[in-house]
Amino acid sequence: MKVDARLDVDDVETMCHTVRRLEAEGYAGIWTSETAHDPFLPLMIAAQQTERIQLGCAVAVAFARNPMTVANVAHDLQRYSRGRFTLGLGTQVKPHIERRFSMPWSDPMARLEEFIAAVKAILTAWETGERLHFEGSYYRHTLMTPMFRPEPHGHGHPPIIMAGVGARMVEAAGRSADGILVHAFSTPEYLRDVVLTAVDRGLSSRARARDGFEVSCRGFLATGRDEHELERAKQAVRARIAFYASTPAYLPVLEHHGWADLGKQLNTLSRSGGDDRWTEMASLIDDEVLATFAVVAEPDRAGAEIAKRYRGIADRYWFYTPYPIAADVLSSISRTIGAEG
Template sequence: MRVDARLDPGPEAAAQAAELEAAGYDGLWVREARHDPFVSLALACPATSRARLGTGVAIAFARTPMSLAYAANDLMLASGGRFVLGLGSQVRAHVERRFSMPWSHPADRMGEFVTAMRAIWHAWDTGERLRFEGEFYRHTLMPPAFAPDRNPYGQPPVFLAAVGTRMARTAGRVADGLLVHAFSTPRYLGQTTLPAFEEGLAAAGRSRADAAVSMPVFVATGETEEEFAAATAELRRQVAFYGSTPAYRAVLDLHGWGALADALHELSRRDDPRRWEWMAELVDDTVLAEFVVSGAPEEAGREVARRYAGLVDRLSLYTASGTGPATLARVTSGIRG
């Protein structure tokens, strides 16, 4: 099992990437939130030489297959073949209201999005005429002046983020790997996500050995009781936030917590800044323990390895904001035994 790290996006990405690679992490993933993930990874490329560099995730539907094909191709070149394009769909409200982009049939659209990108890369690699016409995307113009030279490192591997079964099947069918959402549990992963992913792989004539599964794991830890309490409180709020999203409801439903999903969603819609604390209070210790690994650093690391052995190929640590690098190193040591 490979152990990756979360790279904070922003101007300090290069220095942090160098530090994390020196600490021995196998890969670095940067998410799309307040900063563009591709800019952060461009900064990280010359500061590293060994670690995989990936978007975890970039929002596919905020862009087009063509715009992402260019960005991913450039980062594959800049990283010397170490780039991984991790894509997520986001939810309808963000796609339509934050990015002002169309939303419909997300699993089908994502499958076509990836297929379109591969068609673009193929045209660049071979010089063949670009002819992609699908239900959602159409790419039929590629003059030589706009076509990059053949990438010596090949096409970037594509990982898809999935919570629901339809997107997991799509990932198995068209992608090189699956990015499991942190708002998951070992039970949901083993009983729902992975079987759907394997169905998609089988439909494409592939097996589980032909693709990778990566997951960020919630870990609440600390060097003191105060740090541990603060980390637990922060991750409890994060679980409550994710639990309020209708798209992630299936995870709670599997455990018989549908009423909690309803209550969290209702509170999230209230126009009151205190709602986030009220939501966190609804996530009791039983629920929290299913999503979050808790304990002293080495102990937490050993529990992460126990829970996810045989389920994922690589994982990263989703810790509270105040968790320092020395503590993360101790958790990682526990994972690696």
């Protein structure tokens, strides 16, 4: 199991130092996310500052863009990283697409599959020189004049991975993508029973073997070097679990464990408007729920626990730690995971 790291976007000098450190510490990959910052720009810095580590966005919001703009940036990052870029795409949810990005919403699964097919068609046309002709239900790309055609770079297509939680979207990844990024709001049981089964269904539809299709898991970790740090970490993870559990799109994970009522209660609280609703929501995440969604352990035990939890499930793993934590603590845990296999 490869261990990756998330790149927190700060000032340029800090990012330069961070990506060099992460590569030196043996991480397999560096990932950016699209939250408060652009997911692509930091990867240009990372490509310039590193030599071997894989670089990717996990994920960029596809429906906030179009296949041509995404193909452009993917082509350039694959060139500048010398073949080390992975393009991660996700749908986001309807309110964000319509109200935050002011973009149209439609069947997310079908549209994202077509989006990926369009990106692949554009990249293929650029690398081979063949005529661009892609016509689908949502996207149409039939014009590519020489002035706007980038030169081939010879590094091949970047792998394209999809973000997914529900079985239908995960199955779509098996049909259309090169990997799946599983949301941290998952459990080992849900991953085995739902996610891996759906991946296999998707892969079988195009007669593709599981080899080469990567399952990447971002997992909650609550750890600390002393009792105070550990308690702070646990409270932060409880709050984040409560936030995700309040989202209707993630209800299937709770239903899988018989906790549908908890999800509905959290959703009601999240919409209540109360000043203390987020604190109250976190208090509903008891120790059983916390331990089901997160590894809770001191640093010297955390690596072995993570390796045990995700063995046979994840090809890649990266930490989800929504609280301050020293870099050397995570790098030590990462080395343990590597040693455990």
